Amino acid sequence: MTARPAQEFGDNPVEVRETGHYTEEYVPSFVEKWDSLIDWEKRTESEGNFFIDLLRKRGIRSVLDVATGTGFHSVRLLEAGFETVSADGSADMLAMAFENGMKNGDHILRVVQADWRWLNRDVHGEYDAIVCLGNSFTHLFSERDRRKALAEFYAMLKHDGILILDQRNYDAMLDRGYSSKHTYYYCGDDVKVEPEHVDEGLCRMRYDFHDGSSYYLNMFPLRKDYTRRLMSDVGFQKIDTYGDFQHTYRDEQPDFFVHVAEKE
Numbered sequence: 001m002t003a004r005p006a007q008e009f010g011d012n013p014v015e016v017r018e019t020g021h022y023t024e025e026y027v028p029s030f031v032e033k034w035d036s037l038i039d040w041e042k043r044t045e046s047e048g049n050f051f052i053d054l055l056r057k058r059g060i061r062s063v064l065d066v067a068t069g070t071g072f073h074s075v076r077l078l079e080a081g082f083e084t085v086s087a088d089g090s091a092d093m094l095a096m097a098f099e100n101g102m103k104n105g106d107h108i109l110r111v112v113q114a115d116w117r118w119l120n121r122d123v124h125g126e127y128d129a130i131v132c133l134g135n136s137f138t139h140l141f142s143e144r145d146r147r148k149a150l151a152e153f154y155a156m157l158k159h160d161g162i163l164i165l166d167q168r169n170y171d172a173m174l175d176r177g178y179s180s181k182h183t184y185y186y187c188g189d190d191v192k193v194e195p196e197h198v199d200e201g202l203c204r205m206r207y208d209f210h211d212g213s214s215y216y217l218n219m220f221p222l223r224k225d226y227t228r229r230l231m232s233d234v235g236f237q238k239i240d241t242y243g244d245f246q247h248t249y250r251d252e253q254p255d256f257f258v259h260v261a262e263k264e
């Protein structure tokens with residue numbers, strides 16, 4: 001029997017601040033657990049039709065899900081009738097997404113393994129919308145990579161396309177300490193999610209599962225206005241930011257922000 005790869009953070013985990021490290025963080029055993037972390041039914045309930053309505057209102061037909069993960073949004077998009085392509089840099093995530101597509105409504109996902117920094121090289125076509133959801137953009141550790149990824153997203157959108165990108169409310173964590181109610185994304189009852197280390201350059205989260213296993217993700221704590229500024233710098237003309245799926249928010253309240261960036 002071959003040993004299953006474990007997460008590898010070396011002797012000093014808080015020093016691991018690299019964009020490319022995500023593929024080593026989403027090891028198969030963590031990927032398998034991801035769906036109990038983001039219980040699909042509860043997530044559907046809490047999110048409602050927020051993204052679907054937003055896309056429909058704009059007459060969107062084709063969507064590129066660039067952070068497919070285990071396929072939650074790709075499956076919802078297909079069910080709602082959008083032409084959907086599902087990309088992710090992790091082959092393990094895509095394999096799970098494909099399986100989940102079959103299990104949830106016999107959907108055959110069109111999956112493409114692609115890192116955002118070279119998205120145009122591996123994914124073809126132009127899309128009405130790109131979605132990058134589930135606090136994924138936070139995996140990019142250098143500003144150069146963030147700009148590169150956003151520029152790649154921009155280039156793959158039609159002239160009037162939109163990018164929908166969400167993020168954890170890191171401002172609240174950095175300024176006031178962690179207080180997530182865990183209502184939105186991490187809905188599984190089976191897991192406790194806590195930050196182990198937070199500074200301006202790193203948020204290291206620990207995920208403790210009932211079976212005694214723990215996994216970690218090292219992420220860059222994006223400040224909301226910084227993300228908005230980057231989007232505007234690469235050319236997006238209008239950026240609306242929602243808090244926890246609502247248009248009005250007070251900065252300290254939401255767990256998550258959703259940015260909707262318009263190209264035209």
Ligand code: SAM
Nearest residue numbers: 022067069088089090093115116133134136139
């Ligand atoms: N969107 C899914 C969800 O909401 O459940 C998955 C979210 S998971 C936090 C982040 C995903 O982004 C992972 O599947 C990971 O492989 C992918 N990812 C992170 N950095 C990436 C990169 N540079 N290029 C492509 N995919 C990346």
